[in-house]
Each structure stands twice: as C-alpha cells, then as structure tokens.
Amino acid sequence: MRRSIPSIQGLICFESAAKHLSYTYAAQELCITQSAVSRQIQQLEDFLAVELFIRTRHGVELTIAGQQYFKSIRPYLLGLEKCTADVISHKGLGGTLKLGVVPTFATRWLLPKLHLLNQKHPEITVHLETSTKPFLFNDNIFDAAIFAGTQQQIDHWPGIQAHYLMDEEIVPVCSPRLIERYFPDAVMINENTYDLSPEDLLKIPLLQQTTRPSIWQEWFLTHHMQHPKPFDGQRHELFSMLAVAASHDMGMALIPQMLIESELQKKELVIVSNKKLKGSRKYYLIHSSQDISPTIQKFVEWIYQELEQLKTNTN
Structure with a gap:
C-alpha cells in the first residue's frame, strides 16, 4: 500500500x-x-x-x-x-548514538571514559546532550539516555526499556582547609577520608542541592542525629556546582563519590565521614521499548563492562 x-x-x-x-x-x-x-x-x-x-x-x-x-x-x-x-559517514558499518545524559554524570563519569568506547567500537559516534528533565524518544531527539531517578519514575514512564546501572552512594565532602580550620587534630583513616562523627559535622556550614532540599536532613536522620538547621546554606542546582563550591571552602556538600574521584585524587576535596547515604535515585540506561538497535546494544554491553571494572577497582 x-x-x-x-x-x-x-x-x-x-x-x-x-x-x-x-x-x-x-x-x-x-x-x-x-x-x-x-x-x-x-x-x-x-x-x-x-x-x-x-x-x-x-x-x-x-x-x-x-x-x-x-x-x-x-x-x-x-x-x-x-x-x-x-x-x-559510516558507510553502513556503524552508527551514531544520540545520547541524553544528566549533566554531572556526563562530565564527571561518562566523558572521561568515552575514549575506551572508541577503542572498542570505533564505528560508533556518540553525540551527547544534557538534560535534568525526563528524556523523550518519540521525537527523534535521543536514541537512548542515562537517567538518574527513582524506581517509581521508571515504572510510570511509558514506552521505555530501562537497564539498571548502579545505585547512588552519597558521601559528605569538604575542602581539606575546612577540616584544618574546624578539626586541626583530625586524623585520616585512608588517603582521602576522615571519620568524623555526625556531632562533629554540626560545626561545618552546609551546602544544599536545589533539587534535593531535604538531603542533609536525610543524612543526619539516617545516622540518628537531628541537625538544628538542615536546610540552611548556599543552594546549587548541580552536583558539579556543589563540588566547586565545596572545594573553595564554602561548606560541606553531599555528593555521589563516583562523581568526585578527580577532586579526591587531587586532594581538592576530602570525605569527612565514612557514613554514606544510599540515595533514593538510581542510574538507568533507557531507550524506546519499540526496538533496540545494534548500536544501542553495543553501548549497553560496553557500559556494563565499565561498571564491572569500577566495582573491581572499588573493592
């Protein structure tokens, strides 16, 4: 017809x-x-x-x-x-992957690893676009996306297939200079971590994330403490902005550890407590449920291999 x-x-x-x-x-x-x-x-x-x-x-x-x-x-x-x-451009040998990504994950975790994808699959060209809002697949803007959200959001997102990637482990961090200022006698338990008590952390100014206004309250309650002013402090939209503010002595922030590995290695930030917060959000690779192209399948397999390597290095 x-x-x-x-x-x-x-x-x-x-x-x-x-x-x-x-x-x-x-x-x-x-x-x-x-x-x-x-x-x-x-x-x-x-x-x-x-x-x-x-x-x-x-x-x-x-x-x-x-x-x-x-x-x-x-x-x-x-x-x-x-x-x-x-x-x-690819003469039928590969393809372009239009990938939507949440901003800080793109700049802090994915981009530094894309050269490894290129080494394994030189036939794939990745085009990245960032967004903090849910991605749409019915208007040809994205082929796939990496999204940080809750299981409930995924369950109520029609027309997608979701691949679980990882949980979000959030740690409290600040600059080494703030530790020297407030706790000059504190001793590190490893190369980038102190183990200060929740009571100690009451002394350090807080930095807030705009989209998660109650995150500090959650952290203190998880560790059986009440902070007198858990919503006080500067507010920033992105984890990357929080990392910059914290590294410049503006206060203490809660950030997923995988997003600040560079700052931890350079000693621009230190983890102030070994007590982590398992975030309610998880990272998913999502795409349209209608079909999955060979290019998307190769990307899914590659990112799972990178996550396995991350677990090996962490352990």
Missing part, C-alpha cells in the same frame, strides 16, 4: 519558507528559484487540501494549520537528515 506522504522536496521548501516567513529567503537558502519554492508549496497545499500560508504586504504568514504542520514535521526532517548523514 502506498504511503500517504507528500514529496520530500515540498516539505523542505515549506520548512524553509515557514522558518524565514519568506519565499525569497527560502529560495536563497535552497539555491532554487522563488517560483520553484512557490510551486512546491502550492503542490503541498493541494496534497493536504489546506492553506499553509497567507500572503501579506510584507511577505507571507503561516496559517494556524501551517503553524501546527511546521511544528510537527520539523523534528522528522531533522531526524531524516541526521540518519542520512549517519549512513553516509
């Missing part, structure tokens, strides 16, 4: 004219004549049996139907363009 789809050339002319609100600019962008643009759009309007543009003294304006159609088709044209470029 023949698909009821208009010509690609007509869609491209419409998209360009709608973007510029000008047949003239569309013709210049597409390197064709203005009459050719007009003819393609007329054929598209005939196919749809609806007007997409209204002519004005200053050019053209989109009708309501035109606005809706422009908004609907543009992601698909972009997706088609990217898929075509992918086939051309």
Whole structure:
C-alpha cells in the first residue's frame, strides 16, 4: 500500500519558507528559484487540501494549520537528515548514538571514559546532550539516555526499556582547609577520608542541592542525629556546582563519590565521614521499548563492562 506522504522536496521548501516567513529567503537558502519554492508549496497545499500560508504586504504568514504542520514535521526532517548523514559517514558499518545524559554524570563519569568506547567500537559516534528533565524518544531527539531517578519514575514512564546501572552512594565532602580550620587534630583513616562523627559535622556550614532540599536532613536522620538547621546554606542546582563550591571552602556538600574521584585524587576535596547515604535515585540506561538497535546494544554491553571494572577497582 502506498504511503500517504507528500514529496520530500515540498516539505523542505515549506520548512524553509515557514522558518524565514519568506519565499525569497527560502529560495536563497535552497539555491532554487522563488517560483520553484512557490510551486512546491502550492503542490503541498493541494496534497493536504489546506492553506499553509497567507500572503501579506510584507511577505507571507503561516496559517494556524501551517503553524501546527511546521511544528510537527520539523523534528522528522531533522531526524531524516541526521540518519542520512549517519549512513553516509559510516558507510553502513556503524552508527551514531544520540545520547541524553544528566549533566554531572556526563562530565564527571561518562566523558572521561568515552575514549575506551572508541577503542572498542570505533564505528560508533556518540553525540551527547544534557538534560535534568525526563528524556523523550518519540521525537527523534535521543536514541537512548542515562537517567538518574527513582524506581517509581521508571515504572510510570511509558514506552521505555530501562537497564539498571548502579545505585547512588552519597558521601559528605569538604575542602581539606575546612577540616584544618574546624578539626586541626583530625586524623585520616585512608588517603582521602576522615571519620568524623555526625556531632562533629554540626560545626561545618552546609551546602544544599536545589533539587534535593531535604538531603542533609536525610543524612543526619539516617545516622540518628537531628541537625538544628538542615536546610540552611548556599543552594546549587548541580552536583558539579556543589563540588566547586565545596572545594573553595564554602561548606560541606553531599555528593555521589563516583562523581568526585578527580577532586579526591587531587586532594581538592576530602570525605569527612565514612557514613554514606544510599540515595533514593538510581542510574538507568533507557531507550524506546519499540526496538533496540545494534548500536544501542553495543553501548549497553560496553557500559556494563565499565561498571564491572569500577566495582573491581572499588573493592
């Protein structure tokens, strides 16, 4: 059965004219004549049996139907363009993986390891985009994503397949200078960790994460303590911002240890207590449940291998 789809050339002319609100600019962008643009759009309007543009003294304006159609088709044209470029660049031997990632995980854990993926699978090209909001797979923006969330969020997220990656182990950290200031006689139990009591930590100013306002209260309650002001302190949205603030003596922060390995190795941050908090959020690799491409499958296998290596190094 023949698909009821208009010509690609007509869609491209419409998209360009709608973007510029000008047949003239569309013709210049597409390197064709203005009459050719007009003819393609007329054929598209005939196919749809609806007007997409209204002519004005200053050019053209989109009708309501035109606005809706422009908004609907543009992601698909972009997706088609990217898929075509992918086939051309990889000659069918590999693929591009459009991966959405939560910001700090991308910069602190994934990016430093992508060269290992390239060594194992040079045929795969990864394009990263960050977001703190749930990722969508029905508009061709992402092929897969790494998301930090709760099991409840995953259970109520329609149309996805989720691969559990790891729990979130959160540790209290601050700069070595703050330890020297408040506890000059404190002794480290290993190369980057002190084991101060929850009572000791009441003396150090707190740093807060905007999206987790009760995290310090959770940490102290987990260790049978009440902090008199658990919500006080500077607020920052991302773990990476908290790490910078903590390393510059601004206070004590709760951050997943895997995201601050560099600061711990450089002695810019130290763990102030061996008492960890198991976060309610977990890390998942997610993608559309409709299918899983060979490229995504290779990425899933690779990231599981990296996590096994992480467990080995930690133990």
